[in-house]
Amino acid sequence: MIRSTHLPLLITLATFVLAYALCASAYPAMLSWRVIANLLTDNAFLGIAAVGMTFVILSGGIDLSIGSVIAFTGVFLAVILRDTSIHPLVAFALVLTLTTGFGAAMGATIHYLEMPPFIVTLAGMFLARGAAYVLSTESVPITHEFYDTLQGLYWKVDGARFRLIGGLMVLTFLVGIITAHRTRFGQNVYALGGGEQAAKLMGVPVARTTIGIYAVSGGLAGLSGIVFSLYTSAGYSLATVGVELDAIAAVVIGGTLLTGGYGFVAGTFFGILIMGLIQTYIVFDGTLSSWWTKIVIGGLLFAFILLQKGLTWAAQKRAAQARRRTATGSAALS
Amino acid sequence: MKDTPTHPMPVLHARGISKFFPGTIALDDVDLRLMPGEVHALLGENGAGKSTLIKCLTGAYRRDAGTLMLDGQDVAPGSTADSQLLGIGTVYQEVNLLPNLTVAENLYLGRQPMRRGFIARRRMNAQARDVLAGYGLDIDPAEPLTAYSVAIQQVVAIARAVEMSGKVLILDEPTASLDRDEVQLLFGVIRQVKARGLAVVFITHFLDQVFEISDRATVLRNGRVVGECLLRDVTQRDVVTMMLGRQLEAQVKTRDTGRPGKTLLDIKGLGKRGMIAPFSLTIREGEVVGLAGLLGSGRTETANLIFGAVPADHGQVLLRGREIGLRNPRDAVAHRFALCPEDRKIDGIVGDLSVRDNIILALQARQGWMRPIPRAKIEEIAQSYVRALDIRLASLDMPIRLLSGGNQQKALLARWLATNPDFLILDEPTRGIDVGAHAEIIALIEQLRADGMALLVASSELEELVAYSTRVIVLRDREQVSELTGDQITPDNIINAIATEDAA
Numbered sequence: 001m002i003r004s005t006h007l008p009l010l011i012t013l014a015t016f017v018l019a020y021a022l023c024a025s026a027y028p029a030m031l032s033w034r035v036i037a038n039l040l041t042d043n044a045f046l047g048i049a050a051v052g053m054t055f056v057i058l059s060g061g062i063d064l065s066i067g068s069v070i071a072f073t074g075v076f077l078a079v080i081l082r083d084t085s086i087h088p089l090v091a092f093a094l095v096l097t098l099t100t101g102f103g104a105a106m107g108a109t110i111h112y113l114e115m116p117p118f119i120v121t122l123a124g125m126f127l128a129r130g131a132a133y134v135l136s137t138e139s140v141p142i143t144h145e146f147y148d149t150l151q152g153l154y155w156k157v158d159g160a161r162f163r164l165i166g167g168l169m170v171l172t173f174l175v176g177i178i179t180a181h182r183t184r185f186g187q188n189v190y191a192l193g194g195g196e197q198a199a200k201l202m203g204v205p206v207a208r209t210t211i212g213i214y215a216v217s218g219g220l221a222g223l224s225g226i227v228f229s230l231y232t233s234a235g236y237s238l239a240t241v242g243v244e245l246d247a248i249a250a251v252v253i254g255g256t257l258l259t260g261g262y263g264f265v266a267g268t269f270f271g272i273l274i275m276g277l278i279q280t281y282i283v284f285d286g287t288l289s290s291w292w293t294k295i296v297i298g299g300l301l302f303a304f305i306l307l308q309k310g311l312t313w314a315a316q317k318r319a320a321q322a323r324r325r326t327a328t329g330s331a332a333l334s
Numbered sequence: 335m336k337d338t339p340t341h342p343m344p345v346l347h348a349r350g351i352s353k354f355f356p357g358t359i360a361l362d363d364v365d366l367r368l369m370p371g372e373v374h375a376l377l378g379e380n381g382a383g384k385s386t387l388i389k390c391l392t393g394a395y396r397r398d399a400g401t402l403m404l405d406g407q408d409v410a411p412g413s414t415a416d417s418q419l420l421g422i423g424t425v426y427q428e429v430n431l432l433p434n435l436t437v438a439e440n441l442y443l444g445r446q447p448m449r450r451g452f453i454a455r456r457r458m459n460a461q462a463r464d465v466l467a468g469y470g471l472d473i474d475p476a477e478p479l480t481a482y483s484v485a486i487q488q489v490v491a492i493a494r495a496v497e498m499s500g501k502v503l504i505l506d507e508p509t510a511s512l513d514r515d516e517v518q519l520l521f522g523v524i525r526q527v528k529a530r531g532l533a534v535v536f537i538t539h540f541l542d543q544v545f546e547i548s549d550r551a552t553v554l555r556n557g558r559v560v561g562e563c564l565l566r567d568v569t570q571r572d573v574v575t576m577m578l579g580r581q582l583e584a585q586v587k588t589r590d591t592g593r594p595g596k597t598l599l600d601i602k603g604l605g606k607r608g609m610i611a612p613f614s615l616t617i618r619e620g621e622v623v624g625l626a627g628l629l630g631s632g633r634t635e636t637a638n639l640i641f642g643a644v645p646a647d648h649g650q651v652l653l654r655g656r657e658i659g660l661r662n663p664r665d666a667v668a669h670r671f672a673l674c675p676e677d678r679k680i681d682g683i684v685g686d687l688s689v690r691d692n693i694i695l696a697l698q699a700r701q702g703w704m705r706p707i708p709r710a711k712i713e714e715i716a717q718s719y720v721r722a723l724d725i726r727l728a729s730l731d732m733p734i735r736l737l738s739g740g741n742q743q744k745a746l747l748a749r750w751l752a753t754n755p756d757f758l759i760l761d762e763p764t765r766g767i768d769v770g771a772h773a774e775i776i777a778l779i780e781q782l783r784a785d786g787m788a789l790l791v792a793s794s795e796l797e798e799l800v801a802y803s804t805r806v807i808v809l810r811d812r813e814q815v816s817e818l819t820g821d822q823i824t825p826d827n828i829i830n831a832i833a834t835e836d837a838a
């Protein structure tokens with residue numbers, strides 16, 4: 001059964017299908033496995049980070065540190081693989097611990113010092129970016145056989161190469177969807193987004209959940225950084241500036257309410273694909289400036305925010321009507 | 335061992351509980367003993383500290399002093415989650431469910447049925463349906479909570495607390511938004527819970543309900559316990575005297591009604607499709623028109639329509655013989671109307687603003703924001719209403735959300751009285767207000783009427799309607815079904831009019 005809360009998700013899905021149909025009618029070549037495979041590969045790092053952002057926004061928060069954490073992760077890996085003989089897997093574990101801990105620390109600050117997430121993660125953004133600069137101001141190339149091995153992993157369909165990192169993103173989304181809807185942690189995230197005070201009175205462990213949410217976001221930004229380093233084979237402290245904003249855009253286009261409480265991880269997946277599709281279209285066209293991507297995404301964002309306003313308004317109206325209906329119903333019933 | 339069969343051990347024993355807020359001693363050395371299988375009423379005026387005590391017992395507030403024993407064991411719940419684990423289920427005075435979750439998700443938040451480490455949603459919905467059926471609700475638990483009425487939401491909150499309560503069930507003013515029938519349903523549940531040997535704490539300002547369901551009562555005044563008694567040994571009057579610290583004068587019924595003055599408002603066929611059937615009504619100066627009916631019968635809708643909060647789609651309104659347009663509340667306020675709404679949490683208080691600003695809000699809005707009311711004048715108005723309505727507060731500067739529930743309601747009333755309207759609409763003016771203040775508000779309504787104001791008062795408390803109304807309009811299913819005047823106005827007649835089909 002389709003419920004009203006699923007409507008934004010369906011609209012995102014419809015937008016994607018429509019956008020793809022439009023693209024395909026203009027450039028039939030876009031209707032190929034190659035394009036789909038590239039869509040996944042090119043947007044892998046953004047998608048992974050956006051999963052974390054979805055949890056943060058669902059809980060009513062925001063995480064501005066993502067882009068910096070991704071850059072830091074890249075530089076950290078590049079420097080550590082250049083200067084030491086540590087195996088990349090160990091380096092991955094190390095950097096994931098670091099970024100998860102960093103997120104958890106931001107979550108703890110937000111909760112215990114009762115500071116707005118905007119401010120705390122803004123500080124986190126400068127901190128992580130600064131740390132990346134300290135490690136290296138130049139782009140550091142990564143050359144390691146293990147990286148070559150990982151980059152060489154793919155699954156071939158009709159000449160299209162589905163690479164490891166794209167698969168990792170899809171996996172992250174699947175885990176994210178299950179976590180949001182089928183675990184207590186996920187339910188607590190929604191509860192926080194619905195109202196912290198009520199959630200607290202209902203026994204939601206607010207401290208643990210808040211810390212957990214930002215730890216997940218930090219950890220996924222770390223994973224995104226690893227993926228980005230696999231994608232670019234380098235670490236650069238000036239990379240991925242503003243990626244947090246792209247992630248927020250994907251989440252909103254995916255139908256999640258920016259004020260928290262309502263939305264779906266799956267929506268973000270299609271948000272990412274829609275944004276990727278626009279980029280692909282511009283590449284296919286060849287004459288349009290890449291800035292058009294930004295403009296179209298801006299337009300889309302605006303449209304989706306208007307849509308959400310409209311839907312919230314309609315839902316409130318419907319709820320008020322339903323309330324009037326059921327009020328008489330229940331009065332009659334007993 | 336002291337606990338002989340005649341003196342069973344308390345399930346919950348709180349000793350020496352104290353709680354301080356800046357400027358207020360909310361609780362001062364309070365003891366509370368809850369016996370197994372008893373319903374224990376917690377009574378006291380608005381601001382006496384009832385809700386604060388509940389929050390200290392359940393870990394929602396950190397207490398400043400005192401110990402807590404559950405089944406003879408020292409316990410120290412540090413959060414509501416802890417107290418739930420200890421088997422204490424609570425419905426707090428504030429609405430405590432989440433609007434963005436479904437009914438079932440709300441019911442089971444924190445203790446969802448799991449299968450192989452994941453929430454078993456289908457089982458959760460099925461269980462929720464069964465549980466709610468036990469409360470006479472046949473609703474789809476997979477729907478969002480907000481799809482249902484406030485009364486149903488309240489039943490869901492109660493069901494959640496009952497499910498949580500292995501030892502103690504605490505209900506802080508659970509009946510404020512329930513109808514008689516729903517209250518009876520709740521009492522049925524309380525009796526079941528009691529029969530299982532749990533202790534139930536019941537907070538309310540309806541003394542009839544207290545005597546109907548409770549065995550014992552603890553009375554608080556100004557944060558201190560003034561007494562504990564078995565209710566079968568005392569009368570309502572005794573309890574009221576304990577609560578107020580003084581005798582409440584017997585209510586003299588003063589419905590002589592003077593002679594109503596000129597017609598103020600003439601409403602002709604006002605209505606809105608799908609919301610309220612067209613109705614006509616004249617209201618004269620110096621007259622109180624009561625609106626009676628069950629929850630959802632259209633009382634609030636009628637009030638909102640006349641105030642322009644919901645624009646009507648047909649009919650007209652004449653004010654002193656001249657037609658006026660009421661497209662929104664601003665128009666109404668400009669015509670010196672005022673509406674004190676039913677749900678203070680939704681359309682009433684501005685929680686973070688000070689009590690002073692909340693009281694002055696409507697008056698300032700009518701004057702226009704360009705012409706600020708002088709500081710001294712604001713102070714004077716706020717002070718005078720705090721005194722007149724006996725609003726208990728530490729200072730006028732405190733954010734209004736920190737006031738006790740009943741005092742928030744009074745401050746809201748003050749806001750609209752401050753505009754000195756010609757026509758005052760009150761929607762459930764005494765909800766959550768204590769007996770002392772209840773009598774004062776009824777006296778106030780009388781006073782305003784005698785001074786020539788026209789009032790329209792919607793209320794679910796029949797005795798109260800009978801006390802102040804010069805006429806009573808009865809609503810059923812969003813339609814006016816009858817009008818009672820003069821000696822016809824008795825609780826029984828109103829009940830009959832509500833219940834009978836075609837009573838008009």
Ligand SMILES: Nc1ncnc2c1ncn2[C@@H]1O[C@H](COP(=O)(O)OP(=O)(O)OP(=O)(O)O)[C@@H](O)[C@H]1O
Nearest residue numbers: 355360380381382383384385386736737738739740
């Ligand atoms: N967080 C807070 N900060 C400051 N003062 C508070 C706070 N919470 C409650 N108070 C004050 O403590 C006193 C007791 O309030 P409480 O809510 O316990 O009253 P109550 O007995 O439940 O009244 P009501 O019947 O109106 O609900 C009030 O004077 C209130 O203003």
Ligand SMILES: [Mg+2]
Nearest residue numbers: 385427738739
């Ligand atoms: Mg209270």
